[in-house]
Amino acid sequence: MDLSFANIVQVISDSAIPVVILLIVGYGLFKKVKLYESFIDGAKGGFDVAIKIIPFLVAILVAIGMFRASGAMDYLIALISPLTNLVGMPAEALPVAIMRPLSGSGSLGLVTEIIKTHGPDSFLGNLVSTMYGSTETTFYVLAVYFGTVGIKKTRHAVPTGLIADAAGLVAALIICKLVFS
Amino acid sequence: MLNYVWFSLVLISIIVGAINGKLPEVTKAAFDMAQTSVNIAFGLIGIMAMWLGILKIAEDSGVDKIIAKIIRPVSKFLFPDIPADHPAMTAMLLNLSANWLGLSNAATPFGLKAMDELQKLNENKEVASNSMVTFLALNTAAITFIPATIIGVRISLGSASPQAIIFTTIVAGSCATTVAVIASKVFQKLPVFNKELKATKAESEEK
Known part of the structure; x- marks a missing residue:
């Protein structure tokens, strides 16, 4: 496992967006939001x-x-x-x-x-x-x-x-x- | 103000272009950039739709209320006109966070959504509100904790320590952000920048 500073920065950079999406969608599921309908509604x-x-x-x-x-x-x-x-x-x-x-x-x-x-x-x-x-x-x-x-x-x-x-x-x-x- | 900047850019370009004998290049640049603009906008459609979809889920789940509570002490100072749990807050926070992480693809959709929400609270629809200017100042002077683009360039050109500039970038960005907040708060009180606000207010009252 490469724990150099550059590598840590790279990992944060790469995972930021997937983590944000996961948190939002996950919390939506937990709150029983109709995920698919909401997404389409917003994406319009x-x-x-x-x-x-x-x-x-x-x-x-x-x-x-x-x-x-x-x-x-x-x-x-x-x-x-x-x-x-x-x-x-x-x-x-x-x-x-x-x-x-x-x-x-x-x-x-x-x-x-x-x-x-x-x-x-x-x-x-x-x-x-x-x-x-x-x-x-x-x-x-x-x-x-x-x-x-x-x-x-x-x-x-x-x-x-x-x-x-x-x-x-x-x-x-x-x-x-x-x-x- | 943007009017004068824009007009000066065009006028100076044509005069200087004529003097330098570069008018063909100026014309070509104008056409090329017009085309580029459309490419940029079209390229944005999919990303914009994706993030607006995700944002809608965030809104419907009430996660924005939780975020609002956490950032309340700061947001109250920066944006006193905006209610803490207004959707504008979530969009602004996500925009600034995306900037901090150097994710410009994600920053623009959040930023445009934030402006849309700020405009709903704006009294004069043609005149920028204080909160809009503060938000844009924060945005254009944003601290970048991970300047991904420039690190990429440095790596590709064989840098021994591509991340060496992270510290200096954060320091310089912090200075820019501090100045941005102070400047926006001081300028918003100056009469020069409130003339337009009053003029349009009187105009809309006449109507």
Whole structure:
């Protein structure tokens, strides 16, 4: 039996969903819920929700796709770099920081590229891995989650999300400097 | 706000694309991403149906009431407008738990269900409620205890210790989450972010 940390993480990862399903269905059986009927009743909504998010997905992903393809992303990075130099963010990691709130696949691509070039166990590799893991694609989540319920005025959602992202990225930099270098 | 962000992205892309002579690429990206969006949405149908089915069983068995009791001290502080045993609570908790475990496939259906429930309690159907913003802030700044995707990438690229980043990820995520909660609680009181709330309220009263 391999009890290394990596293996334990793997086991938790693999068993989380089956265990949650088992607990819910098991408790339902115990409470004499008509399991099959309930499941069907709930599952009916799946199609509607998925279809309802299409316009919002299109709007946000098209805009971000255009932004990346035009080369504007590179200019944005050049514009912000003096600021991030102040906190000691390595130039290579900056594109990840900027891409992360905008595009999940885009930032994962950048992270993979950096890990490939510098090695997964280098300071940069560890830093961009931490950055990727500790923040989310804010704009995607906002567009899709608000979109499904028809919210048009998002109030303080965008500034809150971005400040949290910035905090996460700066925290990632500080903790990685302490732990990995 | 999302309006301005969106418009700026599109406008800047077209201007910069024109200057760089990359307009064909910009057009192609637009069409590709439109197609990708539909693929994502269609790919979600089955998973969405599955989790909504499981959630319905949870609701009918009353397991959400038990969860509500356990998380009450925290939920009362974070979401004072939402009754502790409301279905929104269960969906939000499951969404956040899925995020903690790095299970993004499960997180989205729970999150969309949570928004649906929060909207039922929302007075102005076009304006985000405080609870919605707090929930989304928690969601986008979520702590990930098992960053499965990135660990996978590290393993595939030959890392000697792929799990080394778990600790740093949790620390950085905790900072992001703390800031997210504080920011959402502070911002929700600022007049700038309440103008829209009042404007739509007056409008609906006129009608």
